[in-house]
Amino acid sequence: MSVPIITAEGLGKKFILHHQQRERYTALRDVIGIKARSLIGRRPTGGSSREFWALKDLSFTIDEGDRVGIVGRNGAGKSTLLKVLSRIVDPTEGRAEIRGRLASLLEVGTGFHPELSGRENIYLNGAILGMSRFEITAKFDEIVDFAEVERFLDTPVKRYSSGMYVRLAFAVAAHLEPEILVVDEVLAVGDAEFQRKCIGKMKEVSSGGRTVLFVSHNMAAIQNLCTSAMYLSHGRLVMKGATHEVVSEYLRSAEKGAEVHLADRPDRQGNGMVRFTDFSLEDERGGPLASAQTGSAVVFRFDLIAQPGKLKNLHLAMGIDDVHGQRILHLSNETTGEIFPDATGCSRVSVHMPRCPLTPGSYGFTLFSRVNGEIADYIFNAGIFHVEAGDFFGTGRLPESDQGAFVTAHHFTIS
Amino acid sequence: MAIIASDRMRDPIIIAPGATSGRYWRDLFRFRSLLGFLAWRDVMVRYKQTAIGVSWAVIRPLLTLGAMWFVGWLFGSTVPKGIPRILLVAAATLPWQLFASAFDGSASSLITNTNLITKVFFPRMVLPLSTVLVSLIDFAIALVILLVLMLLHAYLPGPEVLLMPVFLLLALVAALGAGLFIAALNVKYRDFRYVVPFIIQFGVYVTPVAFSSQDIYGNAAIPEAMKFLYACNPMVAVIDGFRFALFGGDLPIHWPGFITSVAASLVLLGLGIRYFRRTEKGFADTI
Numbered sequence: 001m002s003v004p005i006i007t008a009e010g011l012g013k014k015f016i017l018h019h020q021q022r023e024r025y026t027a028l029r030d031v032i033g034i035k036a037r038s039l040i041g042r043r044p045t046g047g048s049s050r051e052f053w054a055l056k057d058l059s060f061t062i063d064e065g066d067r068v069g070i071v072g073r074n075g076a077g078k079s080t081l082l083k084v085l086s087r088i089v090d091p092t093e094g095r096a097e098i099r100g101r102l103a104s105l106l107e108v109g110t111g112f113h114p115e116l117s118g119r120e121n122i123y124l125n126g127a128i129l130g131m132s133r134f135e136i137t138a139k140f141d142e143i144v145d146f147a148e149v150e151r152f153l154d155t156p157v158k159r160y161s162s163g164m165y166v167r168l169a170f171a172v173a174a175h176l177e178p179e180i181l182v183v184d185e186v187l188a189v190g191d192a193e194f195q196r197k198c199i200g201k202m203k204e205v206s207s208g209g210r211t212v213l214f215v216s217h218n219m220a221a222i223q224n225l226c227t228s229a230m231y232l233s234h235g236r237l238v239m240k241g242a243t244h245e246v247v248s249e250y251l252r253s254a255e256k257g258a259e260v261h262l263a264d265r266p267d268r269q270g271n272g273m274v275r276f277t278d279f280s281l282e283d284e285r286g287g288p289l290a291s292a293q294t295g296s297a298v299v300f301r302f303d304l305i306a307q308p309g310k311l312k313n314l315h316l317a318m319g320i321d322d323v324h325g326q327r328i329l330h331l332s333n334e335t336t337g338e339i340f341p342d343a344t345g346c347s348r349v350s351v352h353m354p355r356c357p358l359t360p361g362s363y364g365f366t367l368f369s370r371v372n373g374e375i376a377d378y379i380f381n382a383g384i385f386h387v388e389a390g391d392f393f394g395t396g397r398l399p400e401s402d403q404g405a406f407v408t409a410h411h412f413t414i415s
Numbered sequence: 416m417a418i419i420a421s422d423r424m425r426d427p428i429i430i431a432p433g434a435t436s437g438r439y440w441r442d443l444f445r446f447r448s449l450l451g452f453l454a455w456r457d458v459m460v461r462y463k464q465t466a467i468g469v470s471w472a473v474i475r476p477l478l479t480l481g482a483m484w485f486v487g488w489l490f491g492s493t494v495p496k497g498i499p500r501i502l503l504v505a506a507a508t509l510p511w512q513l514f515a516s517a518f519d520g521s522a523s524s525l526i527t528n529t530n531l532i533t534k535v536f537f538p539r540m541v542l543p544l545s546t547v548l549v550s551l552i553d554f555a556i557a558l559v560i561l562l563v564l565m566l567l568h569a570y571l572p573g574p575e576v577l578l579m580p581v582f583l584l585l586a587l588v589a590a591l592g593a594g595l596f597i598a599a600l601n602v603k604y605r606d607f608r609y610v611v612p613f614i615i616q617f618g619v620y621v622t623p624v625a626f627s628s629q630d631i632y633g634n635a636a637i638p639e640a641m642k643f644l645y646a647c648n649p650m651v652a653v654i655d656g657f658r659f660a661l662f663g664g665d666l667p668i669h670w671p672g673f674i675t676s677v678a679a680s681l682v683l684l685g686l687g688i689r690y691f692r693r694t695e696k697g698f699a700d701t702i
Contacts, residue, residue, distance in 0.1 A: 011430075015700070083699070084430060085430065086535075086536050087428070087430060087536040088532075088533065088534070088535070088536050088699045089696075089699045089700055090430075090432060090433065090696040090697065090700075091430060091431065091432055092432055093432060094431070094432075095429065095430065095431040096429075096430040096431070097427040097428065097429055097430070098427055098428040098430065099427045099428075102428070104535070104536070106534045106535075107530075107534045110530060110531060110534040110535055111530065111531050111535065113456055113460060115459075115460050115463045116456065116459060116460065120456075120459065123452060124452050124453075124455075124456055127448050127449045127451075127452035127453075128449060128452075128531065128535055128537075129535065130446070130449075130537070131448075132448050133448050133452075
């Protein structure tokens with residue numbers, strides 16, 4: 001029987017929000033003022049502060065060797081949880097037990113000093129992250145190699161490019177050898193090549209049986225790296241389980257951001273035989289999605305109202321545009337050959353895309369319908385939807401954002 | 416592996432509200448290399464992009480020494496026979512500078528390292544301790560100046576000089592005690608940022624830097640209560656001690672005053688550590 005490497009029971013963290021205070025620290029003057037007022041029997045002019053639970057009733061266990069992704073919207077408590085587990089902040093209630101050496105990387109380059117050289121910063125940063133001088137020396141060459149900064153080792157890091165800076169900072173942290181590695185959203189910085197290296201390194205770390213806790217908004221990275229995931233919302237644990245289930249639950253329930261109401265749009269053309277009323281994104285089972293995900297199934301759903309009577313030869317089309325307004329995709333039941341000679345009573349259209357080929361970003365769409373040869377409803381630039389990164393290739397990697405709007409299955413051979 | 420596993424089961428890290436870890440001092444020891452690196456960073460960074468660089472480390476104590484010598488000469492404080500006034504002043508200025516820089520450094524050590532406190536775990540006491548280490552390096556340079564001055568005046572101290580490390584330690588106790596206290600207060604009330612320069616400025620006048628303790632203890636016109644108050648200054652014992660170490664029997668220690676002063680130092684350190692440890696867990700929240 002193995003004991004979990006991390007056990008949390010009812011963890012909670014409360015902050016007091018002071019509304020009119022610009023700085024987090026207090027001035028003695030205010031304290032004296034409040035004390036003085038309460039001395040003469042007047043209550044301090046309160047009402048300007050309220051409690052806020054960044055974490056509440058959080059209970060979970062993590063076993064040795066698990067790679068756990070933590071997902072959630074901004075402000076869901078992900079970073080606070082990592083800070084509590086890293087012992088940087090004290091919980092307000094509850095308890096956690098950690099059975100091993102834990103190292104955390106909550107920010108890339110914490111403690112880097114701009115005036116010091118790369119070499120000096122490697123030692124300094126290593127010490128800050130809890131490495132001994134001996135460990136750093138032993139890993140030094142590997143770190144330099146990973147960061148690709150050998151030529152600039154003796155240059156102050158203030159002269160580094162931001163890419164070099166980030167690579168060096170991550171390299172030091174990646175060569176820590178803790179039993180538990182806690183990593184906050186560090187992949188947000190750096191280019192795709194750097195992110196690829198980071199994920200590769202973290203996989204390598206955890207293949208040695210070490211435990212990894214990883215926060216990211218990059219679902220592709222989470223799906224690729226993690227064996228299980230936790231979904232936090234408003235400081236509470238919504239779900240913990242297999243990565244793909246948690247990620248899809250997160251994407252589904254995240255927000256109603258994908259709904260576009262079309263019923264009241266005045267800027268439309270057509271005879272009104274049918275009118276689009278709503279647009280939303282769904283998964284295959286009909287659950288709402290906040291955004292599509294590259295490589296995952298997505299259903300574009302349109303609700304519509306038809307005029308009474310027969311609805312003959314319904315033709316539907318959806319044009320998808322990139323952010324520059326360039327038409328990049330045209331979906332139509334004419335091209336798929338799915339003709340609807342009699343669509344009487346129809347109130348909903350679903351366009352199924354089994355593996356969304358769009359790369360992460362925002363896309364605009366235009367809607368078109370024709371009934372019996374005549375334009376029924378046509379809304380130009382009807383709305384936008386978002387696509388988040390997903391693991392299309394099963395490698396956790398996608399092309400860089402400026403390298404095209406699509407991904408497609410392909411393979412390479414050499415001879 | 417089995418041993419490690421059972422070890423872990425017996426001794427997990429407990430995270431709970433207000434849980435004071437029994438391994439605090441062990442952690443502090445484990446982070447000693449961080450302590451060294453932070454001090455090293457501060458020293459390395461200090462003279463970057465300055466025209467005369469490390470020379471500042473010599474010029475600053477020299478200037479202070481000159482000013483103190485001038486004040487003492489102006490007011491005609493007592494100088495025992497056979498001791499050059501400049502050495503008498505140096506024996507006080509050096510430890511005072513050590514105290515001032517260690518106190519100032521440790522008091523502001525937390526707010527100047529906010530980024531570390533909010534992003535990395537380590538025993539927070541590492542920060543004030545590392546600034547004390549930096550002050551010690553400055554002191555070592557100043558000590559070389561003192562040696563040169565002694566050579567110039569062909570002055571050789573007696574065996575009492577071996578006691579100097581003890582008084583050095585006492586200066587650090589006083590500086591750290593006050594520094595820990597103010598550092599922790601600074602996290603919440605930035606007012607204390609302004610208190611430190613005041614204490615240092617004012618302190619030099621109630622500490623026997625430009626004069627000597629004999630002027631106080633030997634003066635019948637000063638009431639006993641005032642003498643006691645004077646002795647409550649932790650730095651009185653340090654400077655009297657330094658002078659004793661350098662000049663021996665020529666400047667004997669006034670024991671009741673000395674003991675009072677040492678006790679004040681220790682009480683200050685005790686209170687400083689207590690307050691620091693009590694508030695430490697909230698540093699990342701409030702800083």
